[in-house]
Amino acid sequence: xxxxxxxxxxxxxxxxxxxxxxxxxxxxxxxxxxxxxxxxxxxxxxxxxxxxxxxxxxxxxxxxxxxxxxxxxxxxxxxxxxxxxxxxxxxxxxxxxxxxxxxxxxxxxxxxxxxxx
Amino acid sequence: xxxxxxxxxxxxxxxxxxxxxxxxxxxxxxxxxxxxxxxxxxxxxxxxxxxxxxxxxxxxxxxxxxxxxxxxxxxxxxxxxxxxxxxxxxxxxxxxxxxxxxxxxxxxxxxxx
Numbered sequence: 001x002x003x004x005x006x007x008x009x010x011x012x013x014x015x016x017x018x019x020x021x022x023x024x025x026x027x028x029x030x031x032x033x034x035x036x037x038x039x040x041x042x043x044x045x046x047x048x049x050x051x052x053x054x055x056x057x058x059x060x061x062x063x064x065x066x067x068x069x070x071x072x073x074x075x076x077x078x079x080x081x082x083x084x085x086x087x088x089x090x091x092x093x094x095x096x097x098x099x100x101x102x103x104x105x106x107x108x109x110x111x112x113x114x115x116x117x
Numbered sequence: 118x119x120x121x122x123x124x125x126x127x128x129x130x131x132x133x134x135x136x137x138x139x140x141x142x143x144x145x146x147x148x149x150x151x152x153x154x155x156x157x158x159x160x161x162x163x164x165x166x167x168x169x170x171x172x173x174x175x176x177x178x179x180x181x182x183x184x185x186x187x188x189x190x191x192x193x194x195x196x197x198x199x200x201x202x203x204x205x206x207x208x209x210x211x212x213x214x215x216x217x218x219x220x221x222x223x224x225x226x227x228x229x230x
Contacts, residue, residue, distance in 0.1 A: 094160075106218055109160050
């Protein structure tokens with residue numbers, strides 16, 4: 001299947017700092033990317049949907065000013081957690097869907113484990 | 118998207134077939150059944166999807182009942198590496214709008230040696 005690469009896989013940051021997570025589609029053009037977060041022993045919860053070149057659509061309860069999403073190209077989307085707090089510690093996962101023949105199943109990145117201390 | 122119901126956990130002996138059930142009684146005519154799995158601390162991995170016919174690929178088989186209200190994912194020869202949470206998701210199929218996947222609680226499959 002197609003490859004989606006997420007970086008970093010693990011990050012520890014201090015409270016109040018910002019962290020950027022990258023999500024790249026390596027062998028296809030991702031017209032749409034999704035960002036999820038997952039707390040321990042819980043299922044994935046969708047945070048936002050981004051389409052290349054337009055503003056992201058956030059799910060209810062997700063602060064758009066805190067979780068900045070940029071989808072500037074067809075192969076890269078970034079999620080920036082601004083002014084991170086310990087409660088933002090979670091597993092963040094991106095997924096991507098392409099257009100045309102790639103507009104089938106979604107492919108997921110490896111996930112990023114964020115720990116805010 | 119239609120809601121799905123899965124057992125929270127299942128065990129399977131290594132080398133035996135693992136049969137994971139999923140109920141989706143409110144599925145509509147244009148919705149597909151998708152299966153993903155998530156190994157601990159990794160992103161979800163696509164397994165298979167289908168509309169109404171049974172499907173098979175190198176990973177698994179998907180059996181969908183004639184009324185489409187339930188399905189079963191079959192891993193023919195489970196290995197220890199198949200231990201994961203398996204998610205059954207119903208959604209509008211390939212093409213069309215770029216809709217997100219909505220994850221339920223899934224089934225924790227534990228393959229025992």
